[in-house]
Amino acid sequence: MPPNLTGYYRFVSQENMDNYLRALDINVVLRKLVCLLKPDKEIIHTGDHMVIRTITSLRDYIMDFDLGVQFEEDLGPVDGRKCQTTVSWEGDQLVCEQLGEKRNRGWRHWLEGDQLHLRMTAEDEVCVQVFQKVK
Numbered sequence: 271m272p273p274n275l276t277g278y279y280r281f282v283s284q285e286n287m288d289n290y291l292r293a294l295d296i297n298v299v300l301r302k303l304v305c306l307l308k309p310d311k312e313i314i315h316t317g318d319h320m321v322i323r324t325i326t327s328l329r330d331y332i333m334d335f336d337l338g339v340q341f342e343e344d345l346g347p348v349d350g351r352k353c354q355t356t357v358s359w360e361g362d363q364l365v366c367e368q369l370g371e372k373r374n375r376g377w378r379h380w381l382e383g384d385q386l387h388l389r390m391t392a393e394d395e396v397c398v399q400v401f402q403k404v405k
Contacts, residue, residue: 272359276315279401281308290397
């Protein structure tokens with residue numbers, strides 16, 4: 271049985287965000303701004319339904335979805351694109367596949383103790399973020 275990810279998580283660290291954003295064709299000014307942000311995550315996980323809020327001082331991004339069901343995700347606030355997104359479990363990892371203009375786009379969330387890990391991919395770039403559970 272997969273873990274329940276419900277909780278509020280504070281940003282701890284990130285690696286390779288600038289190159290990840292470059293792979294998404296984000297302009298240099300916005301890349302620099304995003305690299306300065308320290309987002310929090312709030313996850314509500316109820317059965318096969320999840321809401322993941324990424325909370326920043328600039329803008330919040332909310333994903334509201336059913337596991338295993340493809341939906342059109344509007345990534346306009348991120349990079350101006352739309353893609354066909356499916357989120358499902360692979361063992362203890364929550365895996366998101368985003369089909370669209372960019373190859374190999376998606377992410378994985380998993381827990382290690384009370385830390386939430388996020389591995390985001392686009393093209394050949396990988397960005398890793400770590401968050402600490404606070405409630």
